[in-house]
Amino acid sequence: MTRSVYAGLTAAALFCAAVPLSAQNSADALAIGRQMLAEDNPGELWAQRGERLFAEKRGPKGASLERCDLGLGPGKVAGAFAQLPRYFADTDKVQDLESRLMTCMVELQGFKREDIIRNRFGTPDRDSDMEALVSYVGSKSNRMQMDMPLAHAKEREFYKSGEYLFFRRSGPLDFSCATCHTEDGKRVRLQDLPNMMDPKQMQMVVSTGWPAYRGTQASVRTMQHRLYDCNWQMRQADLGFASDTSVALTSYLNGRAKGGVIQLPGVRR
Amino acid sequence: MSEPMRLRATLQGDVADVRILMRHPMETGTRKDAKGEIVPVHFIQSVTVNHNGKTVLEAQWSQAISRDPFLGLRVKGAKAGDKISVTWTDNKGDKRTDETTVAAPS
Numbered sequence: 001m002t003r004s005v006y007a008g009l010t011a012a013a014l015f016c017a018a019v020p021l022s023a024q025n026s027a028d029a030l031a032i033g034r035q036m037l038a039e040d041n042p043g044e045l046w047a048q049r050g051e052r053l054f055a056e057k058r059g060p061k062g063a064s065l066e067r068c069d070l071g072l073g074p075g076k077v078a079g080a081f082a083q084l085p086r087y088f089a090d091t092d093k094v095q096d097l098e099s100r101l102m103t104c105m106v107e108l109q110g111f112k113r114e115d116i117i118r119n120r121f122g123t124p125d126r127d128s129d130m131e132a133l134v135s136y137v138g139s140k141s142n143r144m145q146m147d148m149p150l151a152h153a154k155e156r157e158f159y160k161s162g163e164y165l166f167f168r169r170s171g172p173l174d175f176s177c178a179t180c181h182t183e184d185g186k187r188v189r190l191q192d193l194p195n196m197m198d199p200k201q202m203q204m205v206v207s208t209g210w211p212a213y214r215g216t217q218a219s220v221r222t223m224q225h226r227l228y229d230c231n232w233q234m235r236q237a238d239l240g241f242a243s244d245t246s247v248a249l250t251s252y253l254n255g256r257a258k259g260g261v262i263q264l265p266g267v268r269r
Numbered sequence: 270m271s272e273p274m275r276l277r278a279t280l281q282g283d284v285a286d287v288r289i290l291m292r293h294p295m296e297t298g299t300r301k302d303a304k305g306e307i308v309p310v311h312f313i314q315s316v317t318v319n320h321n322g323k324t325v326l327e328a329q330w331s332q333a334i335s336r337d338p339f340l341g342l343r344v345k346g347a348k349a350g351d352k353i354s355v356t357w358t359d360n361k362g363d364k365r366t367d368e369t370t371v372a373a374p375s
Contacts, residue, residue: 042337044275045292124294125302218336 030192034267043135043213043265046220050136053129059109068104070097070137081141082262085251087152094158096250098224099242101133120241122219131220134211138264146207146260148251155251158244162252165245166196175234177249188233191269196253203260206253212266220265223250276369278344278353285347285371287318289340289355297332312360313338319354320344349373 054065054077070080071088085096091103098120105111122128150156169176180186181196194201210223227246231239239246272292278285291313298310310332318326318340325344344353354368 040288040290040339040341042290042292042339045272045290045337048275049272049292124300124308 030269037213037215037267041213041265041267043211043220043267044139046132046135046211046213047139047265048136049127050132050134053132054136059105059111061108061110063108063110065101065104065108065133067108068101070100070104077137077140079141079144081138081264082144082147083149085155085158085247085254086149087154093244094152094154094247094251096223096242096247096254097134097137098130098222099247101130101137102242105129117241121221121225124218128219131211131222134222135220135265138211138262141262142264144262146203146254146257146262148254148258150255158248158251159255162248162250162255165249166252171234171236173235175236177230179234196256199256199259202253203257206257207260207262208264208266209268210266211264212268214268216269221268223253271363271365274355274357274365274367276353276355276367278347278351278369278371280347280349280371280374281343283346283348285320285344285351285353287342287344287353289318291338291340291357291365293336293338293357293359295332295334295336295338310360313357314360315358316340317356318342318344319352319356320347321351347371 054068057064066075068074069088069090070077071083071086072078072080081097084100085094087094088100088103093099095103102113102116105116106113116130119126119128120130122131148155150159166177166181169179177196180188180193184195184198186193186195194205196202196205206223210226211220213219214221224241224246227249228239228241231237274292275290277288280286293313294311295313296308296311298307300308302308312332313330313334316326316328316330317324326342328340330338347353349371351371352368353371354366356364356366358364
């Protein structure tokens with residue numbers, strides 16, 4: 001017992017000595033921290049719970065999600081995340097993972113859309129089913145490459161709209177996504193911001209980024225939360241959960257992350 | 270009802286590398302909820318790890334352990350197929366046991 005405590009202290013001391021904390025190389029320090037967390041990512045607990053929820057008969061209609069079509073056919077989960085958002089004929093919409101899961105939960109299981117939206121983000125007292133399901137479905141595309149389809153006219157339309165939204169400045173601070181995410185070395189306080197014009201960094205954001213376990217929030221958060229929070233940070237009007245605006249932005253990001261090797265759930269601050 | 274733990278045990282030579290993720294709020298008793306009321310203390314008090322039924326680790330924990338805790342240990346003399354079981358008990362008397370088998374190195 002005592003020995004392991006000393007070993008832990010030594011490791012901590014080495015860690016501090018090897019990585020002086022300065023703003024300039026905060027990326028290196030964070031990368032080491034992330035590496036340590038990734039080996040035992042609490043996000044795995046969300047994926048595990050999501051797997052159980054997916055197969056469980058739930059909701060007013062007492063159905064599981066095993067008939068849910070995420071784009072590759074009913075119940076096909078493996079590889080689905082790599083090809084989202086995409087066009088779905090039954091809803092005549094382009095949908096990302098969250099909005100598609102919501103369609104399935106409403107249509108197949110009979111849950112109310114409002115209830116799903118109310119519980120979209122988990123709190124310390126109540127886990128979000130959505131966050132668990134997204135973690136599970138995301139993790140079933142691990143080691144595959146991002147390959148969002150752009151064959152359908154609506155898919156191209158959403159991608160184009162997303163590009164427009166990414167660069168369009170608006171709101172009281174006159175910010176756009178591009179204000180922070182088109183140059184290397186930009187930060188919000190100590191957080192390095194990805195330069196989304198760089199394909200490598202863009203791939204990282206999508207394929208190993210979201211859904212991710214966030215240490216500061218003690219929960220998995222999804223891309224929908226990331227976009228919602230970015231929008232809030234820019235003091236824009238609230239971004240509706242699974243809204244067309246959010247799906248268009250996700251289309252633009254995921255489309256440009258083509259080829260990124262998926263490893264989910266991620267780990268973030 | 271508590272969530273199952275996530276257990277992994279992989280053989281490295283004659284040592285099993287055991288990694289345990291537990292789902293638990295680990296409330297410290299000092300946090301306040303949205304209404305400003307103190308959230309009652311709720312944490313894992315004891316953890317026991319058994320290797321083929323023999324106790325190899327007994328731990329007494331406090332509120333100082335983080336939410337969703339991780340515990341890693343190395344069990345000497347383990348063989349592929351051995352049973353590793355983990356039990357935790359919290360201060361409300363909730364108890365959970367999960368079991369896994371030691372996997373050969375991949």
